Amino acid sequence: MRAEPSWPNQVLKISVKFLMTSPEIASLSWGQMKVKGSNTTYKDCKVWPGGSRTWDWRETGTEHSPGVQPADVKEVVEKGVQTLVIGRGMSEALKVPSSTVEYLRKHGIDVRVLQTEQAVKEYNALVAQGVRVGGVFHSTC
Secondary structure (H helix, E strand, O other): OOOOOOHHHOOOOOOOOOOOOOOOEEEEEOOEEEEOOOOOEEOEEEEEOOEEEEOOHHHOOOOOOOOOOHHHHHHHHOOOOOEEEEEOOOOOOOOOOHHHHHHHHHOOOEEEEEOHHHHHHHHHHHHHOOOOEEEEEEOOO
16 A cells, blocks of 8 residues: 655745845945945944944944944844954044954954954955955944
């Protein structure tokens, strides 16, 4: 006796995870950043695979010193990035304490801390290589 397939009577669950790519930084000038796929002009921004938003320092009480805190990068970390690029500003006035770098490394994330113009170049190069990269960028001082 041959068994009849039971699949018509079963619900098949298929889970497909789409890997979004990180958006390219389209332009940077003093106090202004544009991210491909967004109509917003940012002063400071966070980017990750599939999105971007304003980096509002008031949310975490960020100031130039002590600088970028783990709370500032947590959201981007939670997006599943492999690498995080931090742009310290055009004149590198924004500090990045070792506690933030250690937080990122503890989560297995490669971190690159650079002057913002260099950070954007590095970030876009990583996007072109298909790396799941995120960033936090300060576009003034």
